Amino acid sequence: MSKVRVLVxxxxxxxxxxxxxxxxxxxxSGPHFxxxxxxxxxxxxxxxxxxxxxxxxxxxGQIIQRSSDGGKTWKTPGGGPEKSPQGWPxxxxxxFVYDExxxxxxxxxxxxxxxxxxxxxxxxxxxxLEPSLTDPDTVYAGIEDAAIFRSTDGAASWQEMSGLRGHGxxxxxxxxxxxxxxxxxxxxxxxxxxxxxAISAAGAFRTDDGGKTWKPINRxxxxxxxxxxxxxxxxxVHHVAMHPNRPGVLFMQKHWDVMRSDNAGDNWTEVSGNLxxxxxxxxxxxxxxxxxxxxxxxxxxxxxxxxxxKLRVYRSRSGxxxxxxxxxxxxxxxxxxxxxxxxxxxxxxxxxxxxxxxxGGQVYCSPDGGDSWSPIVRDLPxxxxxxxxxxx
Amino acid sequence: xxxVVIPQHLRTLANVSGELxxxxxxxxxIRAVLDALEQRYxxxxxxxxxxxxxxxxxxxxxxACEEDLSHESPDSPLPEAVANGxxxxxxVGAIAGGWERSRNSRRGLxxxx
Numbered sequence: 001m002s003k004v005r006v007l008v009x010x011x012x013x014x015x016x017x018x019x020x021x022x023x024x025x026x027x028x029s030g031p032h033f034x035x036x037x038x039x040x041x042x043x044x045x046x047x048x049x050x051x052x053x054x055x056x057x058x059x060x061g062q063i064i065q066r067s068s069d070g071g072k073t074w075k076t077p078g079g080g081p082e083k084s085p086q087g088w089p090x091x092x093x094x095x096f097v098y099d100e101x102x103x104x105x106x107x108x109x110x111x112x113x114x115x116x117x118x119x120x121x122x123x124x125x126x127x128x129l130e131p132s133l134t135d136p137d138t139v140y141a142g143i144e145d146a147a148i149f150r151s152t153d154g155a156a157s158w159q160e161m162s163g164l165r166g167h168g169x170x171x172x173x174x175x176x177x178x179x180x181x182x183x184x185x186x187x188x189x190x191x192x193x194x195x196x197x198a199i200s201a202a203g204a205f206r207t208d209d210g211g212k213t214w215k216p217i218n219r220x221x222x223x224x225x226x227x228x229x230x231x232x233x234x235x236x237v238h239h240v241a242m243h244p245n246r247p248g249v250l251f252m253q254k255h256w257d258v259m260r261s262d263n264a265g266d267n268w269t270e271v272s273g274n275l276x277x278x279x280x281x282x283x284x285x286x287x288x289x290x291x292x293x294x295x296x297x298x299x300x301x302x303x304x305x306x307x308x309x310k311l312r313v314y315r316s317r318s319g320x321x322x323x324x325x326x327x328x329x330x331x332x333x334x335x336x337x338x339x340x341x342x343x344x345x346x347x348x349x350x351x352x353x354x355x356x357x358x359x360g361g362q363v364y365c366s367p368d369g370g371d372s373w374s375p376i377v378r379d380l381p382x383x384x385x386x387x388x389x390x391x392x
Numbered sequence: 393x394x395x396v397v398i399p400q401h402l403r404t405l406a407n408v409s410g411e412l413x414x415x416x417x418x419x420x421x422i423r424a425v426l427d428a429l430e431q432r433y434x435x436x437x438x439x440x441x442x443x444x445x446x447x448x449x450x451x452x453x454x455x456a457c458e459e460d461l462s463h464e465s466p467d468s469p470l471p472e473a474v475a476n477g478x479x480x481x482x483x484v485g486a487i488a489g490g491w492e493r494s495r496n497s498r499r500g501l502x503x504x505x
Contacts, residue, residue, distance in 0.1 A: 034404075035401055036401065057401065058451055059399070059401070059449065059451040059485045059486070060399075060401060060402060060439040060440075060449065060452075061438050061439055061449060062438065063405065063435075076405070076435040079434045079435035079437070080434070080435070089434045090434065090437075091430065091434025091435055091436070091437035091438075092443070094437070094439075094443075095437070095438060095443045097443065097444055
């Protein structure tokens, strides 16, 4: 019988939740990296026992961890204390240095600050790790201040894909409330040269040449906080999702507005429809129904909790515009948690499971596509990210 | 031999316990201690000082002999008591923390958050 492994990053460590295909009884391990913020963990599609984790701290900076046994044990790649015949290891798995070289890099420019002044790019943390679809040693990292890095040696060392930061609009990017983070990386399974990324608050970008060049794909987005609401960049995209069988169709939860694109991001249209509020962070797509999508509406950017104190996932079976509230098993009174941008995931079992984590420390699972929900755990630290692996 | 106490989170990361003991070649300075520490425990690179600029991370402090050495030049000689191993160099998480004592052994510093 198939199994699922849910990877949960929290404000105070990582947790791994495992169950069989029934998704009723769960084994919980953790905290891993206790006391550290774990912004994201994700397993390699090419080798599910290989998992990468972003461990970070205001005190001690960035750490990258890697497991080769499904999360039972971890190491900092290339950072072990053993001296090899070649000498001491380099310990560079947490070294993220913007590429300013004349040959491959781009000059470090400035970006907008909250007050409209300009600030230089400074590395702060890794928000998202996206393993290659085919190579277990290749993994991409989305960082703050926004840039994308790639490792081809299992996260032992990193190189910036500087074409994104250097393509020209960087001076108009600005931080969202959480910082100027590159939080979404989507790999196109039908075209290894095509990738999508999203930055808060710059917008979405696409490369069609393996990351050498990038273009903003924000036409149709409108943002009240910009003087030019139709600006090419500066939009606060919260998350983007794609069904792997339809890589040209994208769904976006923006700061305000739920959007979709049917042409790989070249144009976007709003599909917020009858949602009680179109503010939110997460969005995801059903594993087997590419027009079935999920969001968790949040009351407003000033309040960051569900409307009316009711935690409701909204599902659209029509790719947007027509939404139904999913409430069975979710708290419908006095609930004031948030669901952050990387904290929703779907498994690929026949009956698609939907998962999300809250800032109140709950991780909910629906084994039936959203019809019913139950908490796997109730009292973790605030959940930053949720990913799920479907295992044989 | 130099004795060094690092924060609990870094001891966990380096898979060590208690005080660390490092042999330093040449004059004992903060830079020399950190060089030796990072060579012995490469997973600590970037956690105490920046990879490139080698500047101390803002939320960490260097204490020894009841003095704050955080703003001294990294090439200044450490106090003789640290250089000869009678006192440890303390690398401390800033803002909060305290001594955890267990019987007679000092277990280390916690950055309470």
